[in-house]
Amino acid sequence: MQVHHYTLIETGFVEEMTENSVVHRGKVLTLGTMNPSVKRVEYAVRGPIVQRAVQLEQELKQGIQKPFTEVIKANIGDCHAMGQQPITFFRQVLALCCYPDLLEDNRFPEDTKTRARRILQACGGGSLGSYSASQGIEIVRQDVARYIEKRDGGIPCNPDNIYLTTGASDGITTMLKLLVSGEGSSRTGVMISIPQYPLYSAALAELSAVQISYYLDEENCWSLAVGELQHALEAARQYCRPRVLCIINPGNPTGQVQSRQCIEDVIKFAAEQNLFLMADEVYQDNVYADGCRFHSFKKVLFEMGSKYSDQVELVSFHSTSKCYMGECGFRAGYMEVVNMDPEVKVQLTKLVSVRLCPPVPGQVLLDLVVNPPLPEEPSYRTFFEERSATLAMLAEKARMTQQILNEVPGITCNPVQGAMYTFPRIQLPPKAIAQAKEKGQAPDMFYCMKLLEETGICLVPGSGFGQRDGTYHFRMTILPPTDKLKIVLAKIKEFHQSFTEQYS
């Protein structure tokens, strides 16, 4: 009788019992019993280098002497942490929604109040504190649909195809979870670019899906060639069932903007090969280079005619974390599914309902982003000025970063056409590579760690994103304020020169 047996433990047989059964059996959850796929999960943008940066910050606070006075985290696209100013209109409406007593406050423009009232009316009990439908608040989905229609020149968008998400990451992982199936050589293969944003490789590792890497062409401004897709796909068919093709446009970490022709080629390829397209378009408003424009996959798909637009399955992701909004902390975004089988959609809806609803304040923010002030409204002027200033500054910083880095011997950098990062290639001396290998580190990790220790600048090594063998890179955001960015670039330049000398 087991119940009795416990009593024994309490009344004096403790030692014997613990010897045999309790203490020496160790923990339930160990590396041996853990989900094996968790081991394979890596997430470089928040990896060991970032943890070291946090430590250094604490050491500085404790007064420990360092060769620098400040840690600069240029590793992650966290706009506001880098000093980008939030948009006043967004914050005003959100403050009103959180604390509706402020609707009486005359410091808030009338249009912010109108918005707040409209949104609160759509919330359960008129409060942000109630759950929304798991797909998201209905009027927000309708506003998103109208926004997409406008962006795409009138191509229809059905609000039923819009799912609000807890940031784009939630959407991406949800879709991958839905699409990954099969075992062994019929396991789903997912094509992702190299370099890629590590969320993809991490999610694939966690789901035990097969990652199919296709390389972007660094010599050609990180462009995507269909020949490379074809090549990667054929090789992968030997060991898995390729079903999904992921594209990040504008590119992260590579900052390229895909041409319309290239998008059309990719769509044709997906149609021929029967692949589900996942278009990560979170940087759609971050396009700087002359002659570059953002083209949405949806728009191109529908312009290609019904042969494609009736057939190709597409999901597109967007978020409030990037661009002039930069509101990472709200965890808000949406995805639009196109041509999804109705039965599969039922399954998707079921899956998103498990996590209840995305944070409601984030849904409100998304509504404001897709439905900003109109020219005749009182908040328009400030909104327009703030947005323009932020975008102009980003464009200037993109140009400056490329220019300064390219002046450094041993660093080559493609133009930052879009997004918020540069991914320059760095030449590392053989001695440095050898020493890194001795330490069991990737050479660019070795480089970035040293940079951090010497200058306080936190970057992410290219190995965290994937790169061609024998090439080395780092990713850096262009987000720090201009003055600080100049200093960062100058320090990198200086460091690179001394590093090269030291290991030559």
Add this chain to the structure above:
Amino acid sequence: MPILNEISALVKRIPTSMQEILNERVIQIRAEIQQGVKKPYKQVLNLSSGDPQALSLKPLTFVRQVLAGCLYPTLLHGDTLPADVRQRVQTLLGECAGEGTWSHLETHGIRKLQHSISDFISRRDGVASDPDNIYITNGSTAAFMTLLKLFVPNGSSLQTGVLTPEPSYNGFKFALAAQGALVVPYYLREEQGWAVQLDELHRAVLTAKGHCNLMALYVINPGNPTDIHPVLSPGHVQTKDSIKDVIRFAAEERLIIMADEVTDAHKNMIVCVYQSCMIGEGMEFCSYKRALMEMGAPYSNMVELASINSISKGPMGECGLRGGYVELVNFDPSMKQNIFKLFSAMQCASLMGQIALHVMVDPPRPGQPSYPLYTNEIQSNKREIINNVRRTLGVLNSLPAITWQPVMGGMFAFPRVSFSQAAINYAQERGQEPDVMYCLRLLEDEGLCFLPGYELGMTEGIYHIRITLAAQEEIMKEALQRLKNFHLRFLKEFPALERPGGNTNPDPLTATASSVMGHADPNTPLGWRH
């Protein structure tokens, strides 16, 4: 072509939630009313889930003021916001990288917040809590989902099994299905005051043998009668001794304890509603962590415990903000990096939720300007719920074929309804469980939405409905009136002879693993036969 047999088998196995179907229908009916479709009611009342603010209970002013201040720091100038709100906002904004202006707090969770939570836990339990063991998430469901990823699937060829109470929180079972774990049910029985029974846990373990690799035990330990215990009809609060028994059981069976625990920051304000509707004070909440630590070695440094708390529950009731945390106790140090990876790297908690969480674990203190209002608002919401308990009890007990015996009160009423054979047949003809049929008709006829007990997992032949009590009084009154009207009409159509009996249960002890673990067709909602 996109076809069903090419998508994740796990997703296909997630049960279709009756709650979702009802919610969708509520939205549809509301839209129909707006379009001018004639209905016998002007608005739909949805009392099916614990969502207090949706039912017009007020949020706490202090929480909302702090949120507004953080969002729009211009409000710090002048005296629109009380001094302690401004102080709190400044402290929170000081945590940001940007100087003086708002910026986005650390996505891993504000470091200060982790410390505040561990202070809160230490105060509550009288045992030290390490901030490094606290992970902040988008609500408790996200915490469960991430935890499950750690050991589902596990290193063996057998599926991971998780002991799960029936009835219990439906969302947890959906999360188990989504990750591919096997639900191994242990039954809580109304006759035993819904208390966890050791012999029932042992029985459940036996059913699992050979079917799965049993790795965890899910328990709900409400300490606060206003929490969202899904079946808190008799609002069972576990005693410390009972918790210790469960811990010993987990140690012996080598199970990780996943404890869904609501812990009120205001212990002295715990109010209990007893059978006779008397109101008592001072019911002591005992957390699993505290009981575990009191037990001493070997338990206190061996049993792996994950204790989860959230702002959706308790006096905050901030469901929409999505904020929660989990404290991990005794997890193997070799797991640290992997746990960190899953919680901190893949999951970022929403900032608004984090800020509300900060207030929850560090509320205004006596002497601060916001203290009186803060405590009054909590008391007044509690009072409203208690009045609703009385009111609901009165109505339910006046109706034939319904019984509800609240023991300690709570956020939900979970009355048992008895159906005549004619009603059962009628439901069967429609492919529905009787409680599902009852709730669907109630919604169509009266515009009133309750949750059928079937969704929460009940033994066959016994039927319950779940009614949230966290609603503004006028809404509750109206809901009870509609229930009364409907129920009496329903009984005319399907006369029930007797009040629901207590001993008509099929004995769960004889239920076998295969018959209790699987829901045959996940695409048929729970409670619908196919």
